[in-house]
Amino acid sequence: MSKFRNYFSVALATTALTVGGVLAGSAYASAPAATGHGVREVKSVRSDSHFYPPATLNKNQAWTSGNGRTVLRVQEDGNFVLYKDGRPAWQAPGAWPNGNAAVMQEDGNFVLYDRNGHPLWASNTWHRGAYVAVQDDGNVVVYDHNNRPVWATNTGD
DSSP states (O other), X not given: OHHHHHHHHHHHHHHHHHHHHHHTTOSBOOOOEEETTEEEEOOOOBOOEEEOTTOEEETTEXXXXXXXXXXXXXXXXXXXXXXXXXXXXXXXXXXXXXXXXXXXXXXXXEEEEOTTSOEEEEOOOTTTOOEEEEOTTSOEEEEOTTSOEEEEOOOOO
């Protein structure tokens, strides 16, 4: 009976962790390591934030990774900046001072527009991008439909 209880506890914890990761939008959910006495250790769970078309990030708004370490912001001054650990780590070339809204478009391109709807910067992922991820590791990445990266800020650990 004891072995069954340990097995059942591990299976229940694994299911809860996996379902919790899926519901939270996690990129990874790790199963706990089992010992003869139940659950010993839980590996870190990534909680990257995913933004799907037609997600729009307007001026004075930000998208934040699950752990809060990475922040992608269209600033009040029109700059489009990625902050990692509270410090600027990347900015979109040509954004300042006219950036108004960043859009993950239905066509797969991630584009920053001015207030008149003119593009200022783009990831050039047209017909390849599926979603934008603001990742816990400090990177912002556009992934395709097979979860392969097609563009990144290259600011991750």
